[in-house]
Amino acid sequence: MLETERHRIILSAVQERPVVTVADLCALTGVSEATIRRDIGQLHLAKKLRRVRGGAEAIAPPQFVGINARPFAVNQTLHIAEKRAIAQAAVDLCEDGDAIIINGGTTTFQMVHPLATKRMQVFTNSFPIAEHLLKQSKNTVLLPAGAIYREQNIILSPFDADGSSHFYAKRMFMGCRGLGPLGLMEGDPLLVQAEQKLIGQADELVVLADSSKFHQRSSLLLCPLNRIHTVITDDGIEDRTASMLEAADIRLIVAEIAASDRQKRAEE
Amino acid sequence: MLETERHRIILSAVQERPVVTVADLCALTGVSEATIRRDIGQLHLAKKLRRVRGGAEAIAPPQFVGINARPFAVNQTLHIAEKRAIAQAAVDLCEDGDAIIINGGTTTFQMVHPLATKRMQVFTNSFPIAEHLLKQSKNTVLLPAGAIYREQNIILSPFDADGSSHFYAKRMFMGCRGLGPLGLMEGDPLLVQAEQKLIGQADELVVLADSSKFHQRSSLLLCPLNRIHTVITDDGIEDRTASMLEAADIRLIVAEIAASDRQKRAEE
DNA sequence: TCATTTTCAATCAAAAACGCGCACAATGCA
DNA sequence: TGCATTGTGCGCGTTTTTGATTGAAAATGA
Numbered sequence: 341m342l343e344t345e346r347h348r349i350i351l352s353a354v355q356e357r358p359v360v361t362v363a364d365l366c367a368l369t370g371v372s373e374a375t376i377r378r379d380i381g382q383l384h385l386a387k388k389l390r391r392v393r394g395g396a397e398a399i400a401p402p403q404f405v406g407i408n409a410r411p412f413a414v415n416q417t418l419h420i421a422e423k424r425a426i427a428q429a430a431v432d433l434c435e436d437g438d439a440i441i442i443n444g445g446t447t448t449f450q451m452v453h454p455l456a457t458k459r460m461q462v463f464t465n466s467f468p469i470a471e472h473l474l475k476q477s478k479n480t481v482l483l484p485a486g487a488i489y490r491e492q493n494i495i496l497s498p499f500d501a502d503g504s505s506h507f508y509a510k511r512m513f514m515g516c517r518g519l520g521p522l523g524l525m526e527g528d529p530l531l532v533q534a535e536q537k538l539i540g541q542a543d544e545l546v547v548l549a550d551s552s553k554f555h556q557r558s559s560l561l562l563c564p565l566n567r568i569h570t571v572i573t574d575d576g577i578e579d580r581t582a583s584m585l586e587a588a589d590i591r592l593i594v595a596e597i598a599a600s601d602r603q604k605r606a607e608e
Numbered sequence: 609m610l611e612t613e614r615h616r617i618i619l620s621a622v623q624e625r626p627v628v629t630v631a632d633l634c635a636l637t638g639v640s641e642a643t644i645r646r647d648i649g650q651l652h653l654a655k656k657l658r659r660v661r662g663g664a665e666a667i668a669p670p671q672f673v674g675i676n677a678r679p680f681a682v683n684q685t686l687h688i689a690e691k692r693a694i695a696q697a698a699v700d701l702c703e704d705g706d707a708i709i710i711n712g713g714t715t716t717f718q719m720v721h722p723l724a725t726k727r728m729q730v731f732t733n734s735f736p737i738a739e740h741l742l743k744q745s746k747n748t749v750l751l752p753a754g755a756i757y758r759e760q761n762i763i764l765s766p767f768d769a770d771g772s773s774h775f776y777a778k779r780m781f782m783g784c785r786g787l788g789p790l791g792l793m794e795g796d797p798l799l800v801q802a803e804q805k806l807i808g809q810a811d812e813l814v815v816l817a818d819s820s821k822f823h824q825r826s827s828l829l830l831c832p833l834n835r836i837h838t839v840i841t842d843d844g845i846e847d848r849t850a851s852m853l854e855a856a857d858i859r860l861i862v863a864e865i866a867a868s869d870r871q872k873r874a875e876e
Numbered sequence: 877t878c879a880t881t882t883t884c885a886a887t888c889a890a891a892a893a894c895g896c897g898c899a900c901a902a903t904g905c906a
Numbered sequence: 907t908g909c910a911t912t913g914t915g916c917g918c919g920t921t922t923t924t925g926a927t928t929g930a931a932a933a934t935g936a
Binding site: 392393474481483484486490495497506 | 610616704727746748752753754763767
């Protein structure tokens, strides 16, 4: 058993399980405890894992920081004022009783707050959105089948056939990574899959994109512009971008940022 | 039991309820009160929870207000010691990597704590179970499609075709309203629907039923006894009931109630 | 208020985990 | 082949953790 081989096994085991004991690793590699301890020591110094008494654990256990804190804490604060205003404008399009689809994302997540007082039928592939609406509102919440992907925080079925096929809605709301002349772009292949399953289940496709999104580019083209019916953005949008959207026959809604949020935007 | 493993379980338990007692955590982890106190002290210093007299509480006061005053809460405390022991025994049947199905219910919910340190594939129609496992463990979590029913706290599709058809598991764990010579009985038609969708997706059907369930009757018969492979219960089970189960060729597992929890049972 | 019960903190002994040194085997290099 | 280097396992003393005990402190109830 080579040293690097062991290291690979140890790292693999640590990733898989929340914790591994020294004895576990002995059994797994067939070497003595002393060697395992030495290995753990090395890997600890190399910051590949955290050494704990009795064994080792993965560095930065996800449940204590990432997911649990706030959904997508990183992106959450970026352009928050714009996102909030855009989300508000999006919810303003709806009324009680409507059936809508909300695709997961940090922008669309902001819709949960204005939705708290509504009573609608909300289909979403976002676990945090579902959780929030369930706890904080009286909306009917519907989910697609699938596995919960922790990083993206969405529910996605590995099977094409599964999913949302029975749910049709008046509108589908989605965010994106970028929005350009070519169409809607997304950064994560998983998100592309999730979104493509949902597009077509609604009469109207509404894209929520703060004005910074018009300068973002990505390699994954989700759909062309003409699939989009409505874009909601903030007043940072440039005239030529607005022209481009109008040329594609897209309804453009420019959301007013709440006065109390203006300072926040300035701070960024 | 590794220290970090304990910490995980403690945090898991603290999330679920507003407060957990030292005795609760003893029962859950199988260590002494002194150790639990030390652990709580550490986690308190690390600001992972708040130490209170008699136990610990979550650091972030639960945000859910009136709405999610879960119907769970009522049943949650009933026969809690038995349920916990039974759930522990259920999880003991599993090992990392297994694919299992967990049907929603208060008994099965208790499985989340021992599951906190596992790494399995868990398919569940229970939103609270999914939520907890997502936040507190590294298990893969899979969901069926459907609407979230608030009262029962489960996800159920109004369409027969939808659902879990692609997920097969080694074992399915479920609770019930009652268990008698006729078979498995449930109290809520919605639960019957949900459970019938899942039965048959697993090699082995494991029923978690504390001994009080053997005296419950209900009008809704879910399935006959011969569909059940294993029953896990507590030592309150009567001999003639045990005989009945064995006559039906059911494996019977009697879970040991943790010593520190015995008093609780006496109180009820 | 006081007695009783419950919970907590301190202490200590046993057990487990750890680190160190050394011997030995394996490997690489001249 | 001879030699150096590295990796590995074992023994033993040290450190850490754990559970039981005991007395103090806090809560409870009359």
